[in-house]
Amino acid sequence: MMKTLLLTGFEPFLHFKKNPTMEIIKELDGQVIGEWKIAGRIMEVDFHKSGDQVIGYYEKVKPDAVISLGLAGGRTHITPERIAINCNDGEKDNSGFAPAGEKIADEGPDGIFSTLPINAMVQHLHEKDYPASISNSAGTYLCNHVMYRMLHHLQQEGRNIPSGFIHIPASHDMAVESRRLPSWSQSDLTAAIRLCIEVL
């Protein structure tokens, strides 16, 4: 039976002029990968909106799994995240708001582990010669925020479906403007996320 995967990406943020997760969402939305039908959605980079956005998409799409994608400019590998922490911190978001270490959920747990098959994803990527490793920190910015909010919501609902976050490197066109940004081709980034979905 066909299952539905909610796959989210983000708009550009900080000094980045684009976000390669948007291209992945555009390309994979509506596609079928293995037994998964992809529902692709884009989120804002906004501490007051993004968490409600991902949960809103979840309520509408009623998916059987959730994978959120984010750009980690500077990383060289595809990095499934191990854990989200109960903390908002970092630079100004796209609305101009900068948090200062507040909790995401006052009564929430300090950390919530990804329920995606992160080891199998990394192994599958290695088999196809894509650099990949598990990341032990999704940071404290919007990516961690969205990962935490979605996992916490599922915990509260008592719904046991795979959910988590994957950070990706910048794309080549972004690196043209910067000498310090490791980059992948957009087609390799998209192919790597396909492989992650295959092992779901």
Ligand code: PCA
């Ligand atoms: N990356 C940021 C937020 C949006 C995105 O694509 C992050 O790593 O938190």
